[in-house]
Amino acid sequence: MAGAWACYRCSLWASCSRYNALKTNATRQLDQLGISYELRDYEVDLDDLGAIKVASQIGLPVSQVFKTLCAKANDGTIVFAVVLGDRELDLKALARLAGKRSMELVPVSQLKQLTGYVRGGVTALAGKKNYPVYIHDSALSYPILAVSAGVRGTQIVLAPQDYIRSTQATSGGIARKPVK
DSSP states (O other): OOSSSOOTTTOOOTTOHHHHHOOOHHHHHHHHHTOOOEEEEOOOOTTOOOHHHHHHHHTSOGGGBEEEEEEEETTSOEEEEEEETTSEEOHHHHHHHHTOSOEEEOOHHHHHHHHSOOTTOOOSSSOSSOOOEEEEGGGGGSSOEEEEOSSTTEEEEEOHHHHHHHHTOEEEOOEEOOOO
């Protein structure tokens, strides 16, 4: 980051040791692009890796904590879909936005092989390959959003425009309210 925001835990600027302690491939990519960000840690609960729990621990509304899902198109194309934490991915809308006939979520067992990340730590930043990224268009309505830093237990908080630039994401309506 190079010091645009204070550590949310201790209010120190970039000199905070907690702030500078973790470097992931995702944060290195943002550093190389000169993009400002903040890291926020949370306690990992393997029984509940959901965005609602993460949001409560990092001090943001769940609507600003985005989850990164990995999907596969009918032609085998792999994509990342980035949606609000309290919403679910609309696979038909994602397929339309990507210009594909259909999409399905990638099985959890294939995540690490395809992306280099594990469930709860998937990010579109600095993955094994540069897959196309699609983000729900509501991201642009917030001053900041949080996404995984590429490891469980840490989120990257940054401006949505910076996230879109760093991932070359296409925005569109790809999320819906969960079906009860």
